[in-house]
Amino acid sequence: VAGMIQRLCPSVRIGIGHGQMDGKRLEKVMLGFMEGDFDILVATSIIENGLDVPNANTIIINQAQHFGLSDLHQMRGRVGRSNKKAFCKLITPPLISLSEESRKRLQALERFTDLGSGFQIAMKDLEIRGAGNLLGAEQSGFIDDIGFETYQKILQEAVEELKENEFRDLYAHERKTIEFVKECQIDTDAEILFPDEYINKIEERLRLYQSLDSLENMEHLEQFKQELIDRFGPLPKPAEALMQSMELRWLGKSMGFSKIVVKNGIFLGYFVADQRSDYFQSTTFGGILKMLQDRRDVEMKEKNDKLYLRIPNVKTIGQALSVLRSLNM
Numbered sequence: 001v002a003g004m005i006q007r008l009c010p011s012v013r014i015g016i017g018h019g020q021m022d023g024k025r026l027e028k029v030m031l032g033f034m035e036g037d038f039d040i041l042v043a044t045s046i047i048e049n050g051l052d053v054p055n056a057n058t059i060i061i062n063q064a065q066h067f068g069l070s071d072l073h074q075m076r077g078r079v080g081r082s083n084k085k086a087f088c089k090l091i092t093p094p095l096i097s098l099s100e101e102s103r104k105r106l107q108a109l110e111r112f113t114d115l116g117s118g119f120q121i122a123m124k125d126l127e128i129r130g131a132g133n134l135l136g137a138e139q140s141g142f143i144d145d146i147g148f149e150t151y152q153k154i155l156q157e158a159v160e161e162l163k164e165n166e167f168r169d170l171y172a173h174e175r176k177t178i179e180f181v182k183e184c185q186i187d188t189d190a191e192i193l194f195p196d197e198y199i200n201k202i203e204e205r206l207r208l209y210q211s212l213d214s215l216e217n218m219e220h221l222e223q224f225k226q227e228l229i230d231r232f233g234p235l236p237k238p239a240e241a242l243m244q245s246m247e248l249r250w251l252g253k254s255m256g257f258s259k260i261v262v263k264n265g266i267f268l269g270y271f272v273a274d275q276r277s278d279y280f281q282s283t284t285f286g287g288i289l290k291m292l293q294d295r296r297d298v299e300m301k302e303k304n305d306k307l308y309l310r311i312p313n314v315k316t317i318g319q320a321l322s323v324l325r326s327l328n329m
Contacts, residue, residue, distance in 0.1 A: 019046045045075065054081050054082035059079045059089070060091065061090050064090035064092050069108055092106065157182055180278070180282070182253075192317060194239050195239065248260060255324065256272055256288075265314065266310065267323055
């Protein structure tokens with residue numbers, strides 16, 4: 001490569017550095033490049049190991065598809081270490097000929113360019129390569145297929161299930177702190193969203209959906225609603241229903257519903273799937289049973305070993321929320 005560059009640019013001074021060189025000779029080359037004795041340094045990936053050359057402003061990485069994401073990030077960081085604008089050029093065959101993982105690595109490097117983006121790159125690298133077997137020697141994880149957050153959620157659910165079943169006696173002292181339902185899923189044919197005409201930027205809508213999903217209580221939800229009103233104006237009906245769906249999730253979870261369906265004017269509330277769960281001996285479930293004695297419009301049914309409530313004439317998320325509040329009195 002150095003010979004090719006020399007033929008193309010005869011007047012350019014070129015230095016060569018690689019890991020198989022004698023230590024003193026390699027040090028001389030590196031110091032010479034730092035002091036300006038060479039215009040171009042042709043090196044192997046050894047260049048990523050902490051070389052700090054403030055006046056270097058361009059790095060060209062040949063066959064970039066063969067390097068790992070962390071290697072590319074480290075090599076890219078060798079330039080732009082002063083006030084000079086820096087450039088990192090990646091040379092690869094046509095993207096269509098590369099493997100899916102190689103394309104993902106290159107796209108991640110192209111996407112995360114800001115200062116402090118090392119953490120995002122590390123997380124993306126984890127997604128691409130997979131987390132592997134958590135406690136074993138295998139490294140054949142499927143995290144790339146489901147995403148890191150979903151992987152964490154599934155792992156947490158598996159641990160809690162073991163605590164409640166196989167290791168029930170061992171964790172008996174923690175029983176009071178274990179929630180009967182980890183998440184209440186809402187399934188509806190009602191329109192619950194931020195309309196395009198209310199928030200026209202897709203990126204902003206996605207960010208707000210993420211923020212909404214991370215809220216933990218009604219106080220935070222009220223603050224979130226007020227911020228929306230201050231920024232975008234009064235909430236349209238679909239957005240108001242979206243806010244109500246969050247409260248419905250929280251209330252449903254506290255009452256032991258793993259899933260709530262509001263479709264075709266019917267409310268269906270599915271209880272904890274595990275019929276051996278202590279939930280069915282809890283005061284919460286007992287209170288619901290007591291309330292049902294006075295409610296002729298509410299039916300408790302069982303289908304495919306799943307116990308659920310059926311309530312007619314519930315057409316909106318707001319009505320579903322009112323129904324749950326009345327059952328939770």
